[in-house]
Amino acid sequence: xxxxxxxxxxxxxxxxxxxxxxxxxxxxxxxxxxxxxxxxxxxxxxxxxxxxxxxxxxxxxxxxxxxxxxxxxxxxxxxxxxxxxxxxxxxxxxxxxxxxxxxxxxxxxxxxxxxxxxxxxxxxxxxxxxxxxxxxxxxxxxxxxxxxxxxxxxxxxxxxxxxxxxxxxxxxxxxxxxxxxxxxxxxxxxxxxxxxxxxxxxxxxxxxxxxxxxxxxxxxxxxxxxxxxxxxxxxxxxxxxxxxxxxxxxxxxxxxxxxxxxxxxxxxxxxxxxxxxxxxxxxxxxxxxxxxxxxxxxxxxxxxxxxxxxxxxxxxxxxxxxxxxxxxxxxxxxxx
Amino acid sequence: xxxxxxxxxxxxxxxxxxxxxxxxxxxxxxxxxxxxxxxxxxxxxxxxxxxxxxxxxxxxxxxxxxxxxxxxxxxxxxxxxxxxxxxxxxxxxxxxxxxxxxxxxxxxxxxxxxxxxxxxxxxxxxxxxxxxxxxxxxxxxxxxxxxxxxxxxxxxxxxxxxxxxxxxxxxxxxxxxxxxxxxxxxxxxxxxxxxxxxxxxxxxxxxxxxxxxxxxxxxxxxxxxxxxxxxxxxxxxxxxxxxxxxxxxxxxxxxxxxxxxxxxxxxxxxxxxxxxxxxxxxxxxxxxxxxxxxxxxxxxxxxxxxxxxxxxxxxxxxxxxxxxxxxxxxxxxxxxxxxxxxxxxxxxxxxxxxxxxxxxxxxxxxxxxxxxxxxxxxxxxxxxxxxxxxxxxxxxxxxxxxxxxxxxxxxxxxxxxxxxxxxxxxxxxxxxxxxxxxxxxxxxxxxxxxxxxxxxxxxxxxxxxxxxxxxxxxxxxxxxxxxxxxxxxxxxxxxxxxxxxxxxxxxxxxxxxxxxxxxxxxxxxxxxxxxxxxxxxxxxxxxxxxxxxxxxxxxxxxxxx
Numbered sequence: 045x046x047x048x049x050x051x052x053x054x055x056x057x058x059x060x061x062x063x064x065x066x067x068x069x070x071x072x073x074x075x076x077x078x079x080x081x082x083x084x085x086x087x088x089x090x091x092x093x094x095x096x097x098x099x100x101x102x103x104x105x106x107x108x109x110x111x112x113x114x115x116x117x118x119x120x121x122x123x124x125x126x127x128x129x130x131x132x133x134x135x136x137x138x139x140x141x142x143x144x145x146x147x148x149x150x151x152x153x154x155x156x157x158x159x160x161x162x163x164x165x166x167x168x169x170x171x172x173x174x175x176x177x178x179x180x181x182x183x184x185x186x187x188x189x190x191x192x193x194x195x196x197x198x199x200x201x202x203x204x205x206x207x208x209x210x211x212x213x214x215x216x217x218x219x220x221x222x223x224x225x226x227x228x229x230x231x232x233x234x235x236x237x238x239x240x241x242x243x244x245x246x247x248x249x250x251x252x253x254x255x256x257x258x259x260x261x262x263x264x265x266x267x268x269x270x271x272x273x274x275x276x277x278x279x280x281x282x283x284x285x286x287x288x289x290x291x292x293x294x295x296x297x298x299x300x301x302x303x304x305x306x307x308x309x310x311x312x313x314x315x316x317x318x319x320x321x322x323x324x325x326x327x328x329x330x331x332x333x334x335x336x337x338x339x340x341x342x343x344x345x346x347x348x349x350x351x352x353x354x355x356x357x358x359x360x361x362x363x364x365x366x367x368x369x370x371x372x373x374x375x376x377x378x379x380x
Numbered sequence: 381x382x383x384x385x386x387x388x389x390x391x392x393x394x395x396x397x398x399x400x401x402x403x404x405x406x407x408x409x410x411x412x413x414x415x416x417x418x419x420x421x422x423x424x425x426x427x428x429x430x431x432x433x434x435x436x437x438x439x440x441x442x443x444x445x446x447x448x449x450x451x452x453x454x455x456x457x458x459x460x461x462x463x464x465x466x467x468x469x470x471x472x473x474x475x476x477x478x479x480x481x482x483x484x485x486x487x488x489x490x491x492x493x494x495x496x497x498x499x500x501x502x503x504x505x506x507x508x509x510x511x512x513x514x515x516x517x518x519x520x521x522x523x524x525x526x527x528x529x530x531x532x533x534x535x536x537x538x539x540x541x542x543x544x545x546x547x548x549x550x551x552x553x554x555x556x557x558x559x560x561x562x563x564x565x566x567x568x569x570x571x572x573x574x575x576x577x578x579x580x581x582x583x584x585x586x587x588x589x590x591x592x593x594x595x596x597x598x599x600x601x602x603x604x605x606x607x608x609x610x611x612x613x614x615x616x617x618x619x620x621x622x623x624x625x626x627x628x629x630x631x632x633x634x635x636x637x638x639x640x641x642x643x644x645x646x647x648x649x650x651x652x653x654x655x656x657x658x659x660x661x662x663x664x665x666x667x668x669x670x671x672x673x674x675x676x677x678x679x680x681x682x683x684x685x686x687x688x689x690x691x692x693x694x695x696x697x698x699x700x701x702x703x704x705x706x707x708x709x710x711x712x713x714x715x716x717x718x719x720x721x722x723x724x725x726x727x728x729x730x731x732x733x734x735x736x737x738x739x740x741x742x743x744x745x746x747x748x749x750x751x752x753x754x755x756x757x758x759x760x761x762x763x764x765x766x767x768x769x770x771x772x773x774x775x776x777x778x779x780x781x782x783x784x785x786x787x788x789x790x791x792x793x794x795x796x797x798x799x800x801x802x803x804x805x806x807x808x809x810x811x812x813x814x815x816x817x818x819x820x821x822x823x824x825x826x827x828x829x830x831x832x833x834x835x836x837x838x839x840x841x842x843x844x845x846x847x848x849x850x851x852x853x854x855x856x857x858x859x860x861x862x863x864x865x866x867x868x869x870x871x872x873x874x875x876x877x878x879x880x881x882x883x884x885x886x887x888x889x890x891x892x893x894x895x896x897x898x899x900x901x902x903x904x905x906x907x908x909x910x911x912x913x914x915x916x917x918x919x920x921x922x923x924x925x926x927x928x929x930x931x932x933x934x935x936x937x938x939x940x941x
Contacts, residue, residue: 074820075816075817075820075821075824075825076817076819076820076821076822076823076824077598078598078599079824080819080820080821080823080824081819082525082599082600083524083525083528084444084445084528084823085823085827085836085838086528086532086827086851087524087823087824087827088524088827088855088857088858089827089828089857091523091524091525091531092824092827092828094523094524095523095524095525098520098523098595099595099597099598099599100595101598112597115597120596120597121597122596122597122598122599123596123597123598123599123600123601124599125598125599126819127434128434128623129434129435129436129437129599130436130437130599130600130601130602130606130607131623132596132601133597135623136623139623139624140624142624143624198659199659202659202663202665203659203662203663206663206664209663209665210656210659210660210662210663210665211651211656211659211660211665212625212626212627212649212651212660212665213624213625214625216428216622216625216627216629216647216649217426217647219620222622222624222625225624227625325653325656326653326656327656328626328651328652328653328656328660330624330625330626330650334652338652341784341819342819343817343819343820345597345598346597346598346599
């Protein structure tokens with residue numbers, strides 16, 4: 045298990061190096077870039093040349109890359125030119141990551157909390173009204189684009205009913221303490237319950253929108269898995285041995301049906317981060333999804349580099365955790 | 381912040397049906413009270429304004445972007461300002477001023493009893509300390525990415541070989557500052573109303589290392605002063621900038637020398653997406669935002685919002701580069717382009733209400749605007765004839781237009797391009813479209829004269845012909861690349877001479893002549909339209925006076941109870 049974990053961690057480094065080279069080369073092949081962003085509409089050739097020299101952008105690409113690596117290992121990814129101009133890119137990432145995590149975690153919780161039980165009960169009562177209703181719901185969840193659903197939710201609950209905030213992370217009138225950057229958690233930690241509640245209200249609509257696809261996927265996998273397990277011999281044997289329904293459900297059906305579900309949840313966690321790009325745009329949530337989108341629009345090398353690299357690392361780490369969890373659940377994997 | 385919903389914003393039939401349909405609406409209704417109480421719990425009179433982007437910093441000297449100035453303008457003032465609702469200069473920190481006859485010495489009589497937000501005194505020493513700071517920039521501070529407006533106005537720094545327009549600043553007494561220039565300039569005193577030349581507290585700037593700006597990676601890192609301690613004399617002072625929630629809070633300066641701001645707090649909430657800004661206004665989350673999409677303006681008005689259209693102080697032109705296509709160096713070809721475009725139709729079909737076709741390269745409110753200039757009415761046949769005379773009846777041009785952008789003078793680049801390329805083709809000109817993202821090569825390539833024919837424009841910074849035609853044609857190596865033209869250098873020289881003329885009447889005459897020549901002899905580009913940018917606020921907002929320079933001050937603004 046230890047060797048397995050170390051090997052997987054080693055993969056992180058390789059992914060980081062390869063991705064950083066690709067990313068560095070690709071961004072510099074794009075037209076525009078920081079010089080245009082910094083100089084604005086009326087730049088002269090002279091001022092462009094001066095800036096290019098000052099920022100070292102006239103050096104060979106491999107020299108620029110090596111300098112980038114030297115700075116990056118100390119956590120210095122340069123300064124944002126477009127997303128939050130003047131702010132170090134790492135700071136931009138660290139300030140924005142909690143927003144995305146908070147949103148993704150709530151969306152995942154919603155998807156799991158609704159998807160798993162619904163999938164389980166739909167599987168147990170195949171063909172029943174709950175099964176049919178849930179399948180229809182999950183189909184709609186997959187078919188409707190996230191941004192459309194996000195807009196619809198916002199239109200109804202924020203604009204028409206005025207019931208929930210239309211955008212942002214917290215009312216600007218609330219002068220809350222942000223110790224961790226997770227606004228709901230911050231409010232709870234500091235006892236500022238109104239701030240926590242307000243942050244939660246701001247999260248609700250985007251989280252519901254973001255949870256639709258993971259919900260649909262988790263529901264369907266759970267349902268299919270439960271159906272499969274119900275057909276297994278050991279369930280039939282357990283039932284014939286006269287085990288109580290509770291033991292049968294908990295120890296045999298649910299536990300065994302959960303294996304593919306756990307993998308799916310892990311994969312959906314990664315997918316949530318990419319889904320957050322659109323959701324954060326629609327709800328103006330200052331997370332890394334919005335940073336990524338603005339970074340492309342505004343040719344912000346520094347922010348794009350740190351966000352893409354770090355997101356890739358998070359993705360690999362999440363997958364590692366999933367694999368380790370999988371191994372913990374399944375004794376056969378642990379022995380290998 | 382405004383609490384109530386704007387009149388006219390009613391739940392639609394669909395909304396009501398949905399609302400009454402199920403459990404979701406019940407949940408929403410119960411939550412509504414919580415949100416409402418949250419907003420009412422604000423305590424003071426705060427206005428929230430939706431900003432399109434994050435300010436680069438809070439030290440306006442190092443800035444050149446509108447989002448930075450929108451914030452710093454509320455906190456800081458210059459020696460002169462602009463009369464609300466116009467681009468005319470008015471006293472600000474200087475009560476009045478006079479210039480020597482030769483235009484090289486400007487004496488400013490300063491307002492007394494004014495304090496910076498840090499409690500230090502505003503006086504002549506502070507004024508000269510600011511000018512000396514600007515003039516003595518070194519290293520990155522000398523880069524146009526940071527000191528754009530100083531370079532544009534004063535041309536150089538103490539350590540440069542070429543002399544700067546700035547010579548020295550003297551303080552005969554603490555209420556008088558004398559600014560000495562190396563030559564007269566039409567830019568004075570108007571340019572001193574630019575936000576970059578706001579007078580900031582020398583004490584605070586020294587304490588928080590205002591000049592400590594360093595190149596880092598592919599950008600610059602600013603000083604602690606620029607991030608956290610901007611200190612001016614304005615009606616609002618800096619409170620906080622929450623970067624993770626993207627909001628900037630200013631609070632009223634209780635010791636302001638003039639009429640105090642009516643709002644307790646002014647909040648800028650950064651919302652990059654235009655449609656999200658609109659939705660946020662509709663939901664009551666913000667009280668206003670700038671540059672609404674022209675397509676939304678009538679809808680917003682119908683819903684009870686106050687859409688104020690500014691007087692246009694900008695120009696959209698069809699730029700022509702003399703660099704790569706030799707045909708475009710022939711005046712007859714450029715005249716053909718001018719006859720080919722249908723400005724009236726363009727304004728009617730692609731511009732917001734209040735837009736006007738343009739005859740010259742600046743609005744008629746700016747000095748030196750002649751009544752009679754050569755005009756090029758829409759006439760495709762005349763255009764074809766001119767092309768034939770020039771021997772370019774099969775003319776093919778690259779027509780560049782930008783993507784991923786809208787500008788106040790160019791609200792719909794694609795629509796404008798489509799309209800104009802249709803006009804050009806009707807006149808027998810073959811158009812090869814080239815589109816590039818604004819920051820993805822468009823601006824950089826156009827500014828190097830790479831684009832044969834292109835769409836671009838400009839919003840004036842202050843009321844001076846030099847700020848328009850001087851900026852456009854004062855150099856022969858820019859987007860128009862007039863270097864190879866026989867008249868390129870001559871035009872630049874004439875503009876320099878007009879800018880350096882000390883006698884206002886003679887200067888105006890010179891600009892009048894230049895404008896006439898620009899239309900009849902040179903025609904380096906085709907002026908297209910002046911387009912009025914709008915600003916939208918909720919019906920609760922009162923007292924907002926719009927500025928043609930898009931330089932609104934929020935001190936007189938209040939929210940209806």
